[in-house]
Amino acid sequence: MTAAAMRAWSVVEQGPVEGEPLKEIERPVPEPGPDELLVRVRACGVCRTDLHVAEGDLPVHRAGVTPGHEVVGEVAGTGAQVFGFALGDRVGVAWLRRTDGVCAYCARGDENLCPRSRYTGWDADGGYAEYTTVPAPFAYRLPEALDDVPAAPLLCAGIIGFRALRRSGLPRGGRLGLYGFGGSAHLCAQVALAEGATVHVITRDEVSRRLALELGAASARDLAEPPPEPLDAAILFAPAGELVPVALRALDRGGVLALAGIHLTDVPPLHYETDLFYEKEVRSVTANTRADGREFLALAARYGVRATTHRYPLDRAPEALRDLKAGRFDGAAVLVPG
Ligand SMILES: [Zn+2]
Ligand SMILES: [Zn+2]
Secondary structure, eight states: OOOOEEEEEEEOSOOOTTSOOEEEEEEEOOOOOTTEEEEEEEEEEEOHHHHHHHHTSSOOSSTTOOOOOOEEEEEEEEOTTOOSOOTTOEEEEOSEEEOOSOSHHHHTTOGGGOTTOEEBTTTBOOSSBSEEEEEGGGOEEOOTTSOHHHHGGGGTHHHHHHHHHHHTTOOTTOEEEEESOSHHHHHHHHHHHHTTOEEEEEOSOHHHHHHHHHHTOSEEEOTTSOOSSOEEEEEEOSSOTTHHHHHHHHEEEEEEEEEOOSOOOOOOOOOIIIIITTTOEEEEOOOOOHHHHHHHHHHHHHHTOOOOEEEEEGGGHHHHHHHHHHTOSSSEEEEEOO
């Protein structure tokens, strides 16, 4: 069908992004499978998980994979079994790509825990390219109110931050601590604030502390200082296991710490009396369900959640990853082809 070629980034050999784990290649525009959409990429957010895929914190699932799972694009082709999508429709492509739909977890609505789940930009080629594909049942319709570039980070950073917020069990009007304040946290904070929470941000990055205060956080402090009041819930966004006991100690009795990352360095030993007693809880967050995604995208439009974005042309993808790793920007980076 399509013999045309496209530009795409490929993880040729996992390693530090200061080297060259990614190479820009030409490959044929992909053929959508029978239940898939071919998507022309208009914008693709740069997620920390892409860094883990490039550097080897996550094992290789597909040799030479094209990363990228925060894709806003338009339908450029459809497989034979697809209905309900037309050429030119705007869609979002996210991390969760497929589940088996039949296991015990899928059956009870926890498809994020499906043992046979597949992920965009890890098991299949993602959006660091001019075109990508997505199974139609896993494509998101995007609210009109959201423009292409600011919508891109919502598709992983936003959805995961939202699931982490719900997993944290934050009560209405509660006190929330956010440890780390990058792409995911700054979107999560906007939802929490819109729902009446008091938000305290703890990050060593000064630019991000400023962004936190601009968005309405009650405080933004460096790691050395605890938040100004006990927390009902906290979310750890930084991939730093050493912050687990730090965040647990900041919780009030009965508080919950949610761990939002897909990768975390080792957690040091916990002290039962100060870190866990009084019914404090630690909960991990694993991907998201499509229901989380749809609920978050609707709320993002309603609450006016806005991603702070920094555009990079597609051919500067490695630079965007290096800048992410070094903490050189606040908010999120977005790759724009052409
Ligand atoms: Zn399943
Ligand atoms: Zn992601």
